[in-house]
Amino acid sequence: MANDxxxxxxxATRLTSSTFLIKEFDDIYSEHPYVYAIIIPAKSESVLSSRHGTIILIDTGCGGASNDPNARISSLREFIETVEVTDNDNKPLNxxxxxxxxxxYIVVLTHCHYDHILGVEHFSDSLILASSHYPEFFHNIPEHSLCNFLNIHTPKYKPTLVPHGHTISNRITILHTPGHTPDSLTVYDPTSEQPMLYVGDSLYEYEPIIFPSEGSIVDWxxxxxxxxxxxxxxxxxxAIDLEDKEDSDVLGTGAVTHRVYNQRGAPRQQGRILLNAGxxxxxxxxxxxLQTAKVFIEDVVGGREPVRRRWVKRGEQTVEYRQSRQDRDTGIRNTTGETNSRFSLICPERLHSRRT
Structure with missing residues (x-):
């Protein structure tokens, strides 16, 4: 097995005892997407896809197109099934x-953009879930995925469109969260030792939140x-469950859990939901x-943030904003030594009109 x-x-790195972050770290599109793998053992399943257990994949990345000519493993599925992962006792995830x-596998697509679906064809034998919020959006995947814009192959797949509040195995909840795209969804997993919220590209820090022409800031x-x-x-x-757990710990019946740290190495507090983005x-x-991102976008539409850049993209006037109302020490320095704002925005200029 490959292990390099x-x-x-x-x-891949472990986030919790049952959840892994898979990074496509050097793709030719410079997207560096995050894919999440939630491992559900067979003994804890109800109705899932395999008697041996199930991996719930949140998105599938850019299809393994790497800048590294020596990257021999370009299939996400092959990586999951063959590459030894240090954080998994030097065993493949599957x-x-x-x-x-x-x-x-069960694949949940947070939306249909290329950097989330280019690996999906390797899971054609699996259940693939997507949002039913706006079914017509799937009628033109080549355009809406941005594959046409990039002149790349559009993957063929047949998603099962699920409603808002759909649950997987009565434990993981899918929420419709249109805005970035009409088909954007969020996944909530409360069942590991650390509850997680997976928001796709609805928002993230230190890189621009991007709205394509199909997006809606009002819906966002x-x-x-x-x-x-x-x-x-x-x-x-x-908080109620945590109080009950603390009572059980006093009695010596509490379970030992895997401690969770964020990317800066700080331990997270119990009773709090953590956010994972695409x-x-x-x-x-x-x-x-969520709250601080909302304040930034409110500043944009309220005219309190200046336009930093203008250009034409996909035939539309496009603008960029970068958060200025902050202590610059809270930013992260990029490879050029400049400090990135915590939040920034790129969108067609027509989308940032004042909220109605």
Missing amino acids: NKRSAFN GDDDRQGRMG FRSVEALIEFVRNQESLL HVTCLEPALTV
Whole structure:
């Protein structure tokens, strides 16, 4: 089995005892997408895809097209089933000494953009879930995925469109969160030792939040406000559960859990939902990120942030904003030594009109 990440287009790190982050770290599109793998053992399943257990994949990345000419493993599925992962006791995520790929897959696509679907054809034998919020959006995947714009192959796949509130195995919830695109969705997993919210490209930090021409900032505000309310409600329930757990710990019946750290190495607090995005942002407090991103976009549409750049993209006047109302020390320095704003925005100019 391969065990050298430099020979693969991907690498993987553990987030919790059952969840891994897979990074496509050097793709030719410079997207560096985040793919998440939630491993559900057979014994904890209800109705899932394999008697050996199931891996729920959130997105499938850019298809393994790497800048590294020595990257021999370009298939996400091959990586998951054959490449030894240090954080998984030097075993593949879905493989052992007896057989590769024993667990089945359920693929959840947070939206249909190319950097989330180019690896999906390798999972054609699996259940593929997408949002039913606007079914007509799937009638022109070559255009809406941006594959036509990039002049690249559009993957062929047949998603099962699911409603808002759909659950997987009565544990993982899919929420419709249109805005970035009409088909954008969010995944909530409350069942590991660390509850997680997966928001796709709805928002992230230190790279521009991007709206294509099909996006809607008005819908984005509605979705983010709904997510803020959802997180508050869920964290209230978690606080009750945490009190019960603390009582059981006093009695010596509490389970030992895997400690979770964010990307800066800071331990996260129990009873809080963490946010994972399709790029850059991982293991950050969901409520804080949602609220601060919302404030930034409100500043944009309220005219309190200046336009930093204008150009034409896909035939439309496009603008960029970068958060200026912050302490620059809270930013992250990029490879040129400049400080990136925590939040920034790129969108067609017509989309940033004042909220209605």
